[in-house]
Amino acid sequence: MQDKTYWKTGSLFWGVLVVGGLLLSWAAYPSLLNMVRRWDSSEEYGYGYMIPFITLFLIWQRKDKLASVEFKGSWGGVLLLLLGSLVLFVGQISTLHSITQYGYLIALIGGAYALLGREALKIIFMPLLLLFLMVPLPAFLFNNLSSQLQLISSEIGVAVIRMFGLSVYLEGNVIDLGTYKLQVVEACSGLRYLFPLVSLSIIAAYFYKDAIWKRVVLILSSIPITVLMNSFRIGVIGVLVEYGGPEQAEGFLHDFEGWVVFMGCVAVLVGEMWLLTRLGGDRRPFSEIFGVEFPVNVPMAGARSRPVSIQAIVMVLILAGTTGAAALVAGRQEIVPERTSFDAFPRTVDGWVGYPEVLEDIVLDALKLDDYVLADYRNADGKTVNFYAAYYASQRSGAAAHSPASCLPGGGWRMNDLTLYEMLPGLVVNRSVIQKGEYRQLVYYWFKQRDRIVANEFMVKWYLLWDALTRNRTDGALVRLTTSLSPGEDVKDADARMTAFAATVVPGLNAYIPD
Numbered sequence: 001m002q003d004k005t006y007w008k009t010g011s012l013f014w015g016v017l018v019v020g021g022l023l024l025s026w027a028a029y030p031s032l033l034n035m036v037r038r039w040d041s042s043e044e045y046g047y048g049y050m051i052p053f054i055t056l057f058l059i060w061q062r063k064d065k066l067a068s069v070e071f072k073g074s075w076g077g078v079l080l081l082l083l084g085s086l087v088l089f090v091g092q093i094s095t096l097h098s099i100t101q102y103g104y105l106i107a108l109i110g111g112a113y114a115l116l117g118r119e120a121l122k123i124i125f126m127p128l129l130l131l132f133l134m135v136p137l138p139a140f141l142f143n144n145l146s147s148q149l150q151l152i153s154s155e156i157g158v159a160v161i162r163m164f165g166l167s168v169y170l171e172g173n174v175i176d177l178g179t180y181k182l183q184v185v186e187a188c189s190g191l192r193y194l195f196p197l198v199s200l201s202i203i204a205a206y207f208y209k210d211a212i213w214k215r216v217v218l219i220l221s222s223i224p225i226t227v228l229m230n231s232f233r234i235g236v237i238g239v240l241v242e243y244g245g246p247e248q249a250e251g252f253l254h255d256f257e258g259w260v261v262f263m264g265c266v267a268v269l270v271g272e273m274w275l276l277t278r279l280g281g282d283r284r285p286f287s288e289i290f291g292v293e294f295p296v297n298v299p300m301a302g303a304r305s306r307p308v309s310i311q312a313i314v315m316v317l318i319l320a321g322t323t324g325a326a327a328l329v330a331g332r333q334e335i336v337p338e339r340t341s342f343d344a345f346p347r348t349v350d351g352w353v354g355y356p357e358v359l360e361d362i363v364l365d366a367l368k369l370d371d372y373v374l375a376d377y378r379n380a381d382g383k384t385v386n387f388y389a390a391y392y393a394s395q396r397s398g399a400a401a402h403s404p405a406s407c408l409p410g411g412g413w414r415m416n417d418l419t420l421y422e423m424l425p426g427l428v429v430n431r432s433v434i435q436k437g438e439y440r441q442l443v444y445y446w447f448k449q450r451d452r453i454v455a456n457e458f459m460v461k462w463y464l465l466w467d468a469l470t471r472n473r474t475d476g477a478l479v480r481l482t483t484s485l486s487p488g489e490d491v492k493d494a495d496a497r498m499t500a501f502a503a504t505v506v507p508g509l510n511a512y513i514p515d
Helices: 011-027 029-041 043-061 063-067 075-094 097-116 118-134 139-163 191-207 212-244 251-281 310-329 361-367 404-411 457-470 491-511
Strands: 169-171 174-176 181-183 352-356 371-378 384-392 414-424 427-436 439-449 452-454 476-485
Touching (some): 011 310, 029 043, 029 097, 043 063, 043 118, 043 191, 075 310, 097 310, 118 191, 139 169, 139 174, 139 404, 191 251, 384 491, 404 414, 414 439, 414 491, 427 452, 427 491, 439 457, 452 457
Antiparallel strands (some): 169 174, 174 181, 352 371, 371 384, 384 476, 427 439, 439 452
């Protein structure tokens, strides 16, 4: 019987691996640094520090299996590396960090494929995929998800409060206890539990040696577990505030409750795994089904040295070119056009008299805008149109306009019949009648992005990428008009009022939101 062949990694192979890794990391360095800063500044992504170390551990865990596989270079990996390098370079030119970060990981997996070949990549593919968990979501996806979770958590939290026999009123994401209003803000949406718990469930599923469907259930269940536990926490805070005062929703107790909830989520996840093992007649001990294995020692005496394939050399050359190209655009400064501050926006516009308002600090912190105007404009008939415009000098580093479709429901408004509407010739906007109880309002909103008027939020992101690449600009704004509908008032009259106001205001916006 022929002895099994083992392979050892020589200094030349390690040299190629290290040089390739350094070149790739240097090419994406600004975006990797931005990612680490997001881990540091956002509790939702604080777990990101652990993901690279977990991936390295999982690869080390399978080193005995890697030692028994010959590394054969792959041209398919070279193609994937080229694709990742292209995505990375596009991200560097546009300085959109999310694109660069995803390009980096695609190139990393492509490089591993090119260097190791198909059989070896299969052994470490899942640990490498885990690295995608450390990349922060693009801002517009994060904002939309956060807004929806705030509403869901608020509704379930109110249900929990009512279980204790307390009278409570819910308006969007504001829980009114009568003596105190508890606002379910972005920090309470549950994302700071959801992202770590989903990541933990994926890692747990990796170690869970059972049927695929059970692993899928384990991962998917982490979402409702997080939402329900976070909602329960909000409900408990409401009860504590009712009996113990507003300080129950602040400080150490508030943070401690967060830790208790997260550990409770982990306990539920472990309990779920135990229950899943009982399904299907599997009588193996839980420690056998779920456990961390360690690599076994393999006899390296007489092991063959791994050769360095032509694909590995090509990989290094591609990464050298990617790094050089990234260095050429590294000093590219974003163009921020000169503009007039909204402080100078006229208080009287063709008979409409404006009454400015100021956003609260908590709202400004969430919006991350650079300039804004918010004012009620009243005409001679006493009819009012609320005008709001939020300007962003750059939308590259997580700051982006929040869509009213996500924000208005948080204030308790129900949006009805959201449609496209040509308000003025060539100006197509989003139009909706929103309602809160008996109160109705007509809302128009659109995104002014450089020289474009865009109604669709996803098209905003496409043009953002295109203009960042071709014009080196990402400035833009959200513009919103709102007017109240009197009881029995025809919506057509409100449309006419909004159109009349827009006809006086829109032509002058270019000075404040440049083309």
